Amino acid sequence: MEEMDCKYKDEEGWCHWKYEGFKCIEEKCAFYLRLVSSECEHFQNGFCNKYQRFFCPGIGRCEDELEYKRELRKQEQGEKKRKKEKKKRKKKKKKNYKK
DSSP: OOOOOOTTBOTTSBBOSTTTTSBOOGGGOHHHHHHHHOOSSSEETTEETTTTBSOOOOTTSOSSHHHHHHHHHHHHHHHHHHHHHHHHHHHHHHHHHHO
């Protein structure tokens, strides 16, 4: 299989999407499978043509706009949380380095 260019995997290989808290599982990942197999008729090259966004909540989770927006909001909240935690880890590393 080809190497996955995943927007949900951080530089250390941790997943920040459906499998949060685990290392990237690559070809077993639903996002990867969607990218490779293009199961969704609306999601192509990382872009949802149905809702005109760079986000796909997963097959069957975008039947109506309200459901799509709910999934998008969950994703955005998760990203904010991850950024905050990453910043916290960097501060902690910096503090430990100074000791």
